[in-house]
Amino acid sequence: xxxFAIQPVVSPYPLATIPSILGKRLSRxxxxxxxxxxVIAYSFxxxxxxxxxxxxxxxxxxGIGFGSAAHxxxxxxxxxxxxxxxxxxxxxxxxxxxxxxIAVPFAAACSFTVYALLCFAVCTDDE
Numbered sequence: 574x575x576x577f578a579i580q581p582v583v584s585p586y587p588l589a590t591i592p593s594i595l596g597k598r599l600s601r602x603x604x605x606x607x608x609x610x611x612v613i614a615y616s617f618x619x620x621x622x623x624x625x626x627x628x629x630x631x632x633x634x635x636g637i638g639f640g641s642a643a644h645x646x647x648x649x650x651x652x653x654x655x656x657x658x659x660x661x662x663x664x665x666x667x668x669x670x671x672x673x674x675i676a677v678p679f680a681a682a683c684s685f686t687v688y689a690l691l692c693f694a695v696c697t698d699d700e
Contacts, residue, residue: 574611574691577684578604587673591680594648594671613637614691638695641688648685 581589581604590600613633651659651671658664667675674681 574607574614574687577687578608578611580604587676588680590673591677591684594651594674594681610637610640634695638692641692641695644688645685645692648688 577591580591581600586597590597614637650656651674652667653659654662654664654667657666657670659667
């Protein structure tokens with residue numbers, strides 16, 4: 574996640590828009606939220622096992638899981654073409670509205686994979 578927080582700041586377009594899929598205007602400001610998420614994810618292993626801190630950890634873990642799941646759901650809806658066409662629904666919306674995602678498919682797939690793994694790790698935690 575730290576890589577995807579730094580990528581929009583140092584990469585040229587269209588690669589800079591991939592982690593957030595928000596376009597040129599919002600991709601760089603959104604990297605701050607990705608950075609906060611990466612700090613929270615890293616701090617999970619540093620939190621001790623006190624009861625007060627366990628409740629904070631549980632809240633943060635649920636927030637990261639919900640955010641990752643919502644991100645994946647929105648990207649899935651964009652790819653299938655709910656908003657103007659895509660891989661399943663008819664239309665050219667995916668290619669016209671989200672050309673950056675189509676221009677760098679490998680980076681987009683890597684981003685989806687990272688969010689899916691994060692969502693899986695948070696949702697399958699035993700604690």
